[in-house]
Amino acid sequence: xxxxxxxxxxxxxxxxxxxxxxxxxxxxxxxxxxxxxxxxxxxxxxxxxxxxxxxxxxxxxxxxxxxxxxxxxxxxxxxxxxxxxxxxxxxxxxxxxxxxxxxxxxxxxxxxxxxxxxxxxxxxxxxxxxxxxxxxxxxxxxxxxxxxxxxxxxxxxxxxxxxxxxxxxxxxxxxxxxxxxxxxxxxxxxxxxxxxxxxxxxxxxxxxxxxxxxxxxxxxxxxxxxxxx
Numbered sequence: 001x002x003x004x005x006x007x008x009x010x011x012x013x014x015x016x017x018x019x020x021x022x023x024x025x026x027x028x029x030x031x032x033x034x035x036x037x038x039x040x041x042x043x044x045x046x047x048x049x050x051x052x053x054x055x056x057x058x059x060x061x062x063x064x065x066x067x068x069x070x071x072x073x074x075x076x077x078x079x080x081x082x083x084x085x086x087x088x089x090x091x092x093x094x095x096x097x098x099x100x101x102x103x104x105x106x107x108x109x110x111x112x113x114x115x116x117x118x119x120x121x122x123x124x125x126x127x128x129x130x131x132x133x134x135x136x137x138x139x140x141x142x143x144x145x146x147x148x149x150x151x152x153x154x155x156x157x158x159x160x161x162x163x164x165x166x167x168x169x170x171x172x173x174x175x176x177x178x179x180x181x182x183x184x185x186x187x188x189x190x191x192x193x194x195x196x197x198x199x200x201x202x203x204x205x206x207x208x209x210x211x212x213x214x215x216x217x218x219x220x221x222x223x224x225x226x227x228x229x
Contacts, residue, residue, distance in 0.1 A: 017055045019045040025066045029119035033063050033132050064134045067127060070120040071142045096156040097214060103150060104178065104213070105206040111182035112197050112205075125182055147171065157217050161224035170217060177209045
């Protein structure tokens with residue numbers, strides 16, 4: 001569900017607001033903030049242009065609300081977040097390798113999702129590549145805590161000899177592999193059709209990224225331990 005609208009809105013106004021958020025998310029994820037137009041957003045939402053001014057004041061405020069909602073709903077991190085929450089409440093704990101595989105699988109699935117809510121993850125990816133002033137708030141409120149969570153898993157895998165920089169670079173390398181299947185999707189389909197990614201190949205792609213990453217992490221851990229002796 002979208003953010004709860006102000007309680008003073010009527011049911012009809014609330015429905016209009018939700019349609020605007022959904023339509024805006026799709027347009028912003030496809031065209032970016034700069035090229036998206038209020039006219040196209042309102043056309044998709046089946047509303048008039050004045051509705052944006054009424055509910056969000058302007059394009060910038062609409063974008064901020066859409067981006068906050070998209071970040072909270074982005075599926076890539078959710079499987080790992082749910083697992084850690086389950087572990088904290090007394091559930092069976094997964095080892096670090098399983099946690100990383102869970103994260104990678106969720107991230108790859110999010111990057112190739114073509115469903116109605118696919119724009120959630122694609123909008124966040126676009127914001128990272130084409131940042132707007134709204135990015136700083138998203139980083140502080142959402143991305144930084146999640147980044148630290150992934151770093152904790154990687155530090156466990158890399159061992160105590162790993163430096164903070166090594167942990168960060170491993171994290172960026174893994175995320176970069178997942179993002180490639182989104183930003184390079186059309187090139188991959190044309191250049192290497194046997195490796196194209198879709199709903200039926202998510203598990204295969206995720207398994208490869210995980211195996212590649214875990215092998216590299218194991219090698220880095222061994223090297224750091226040898227250097228420490």
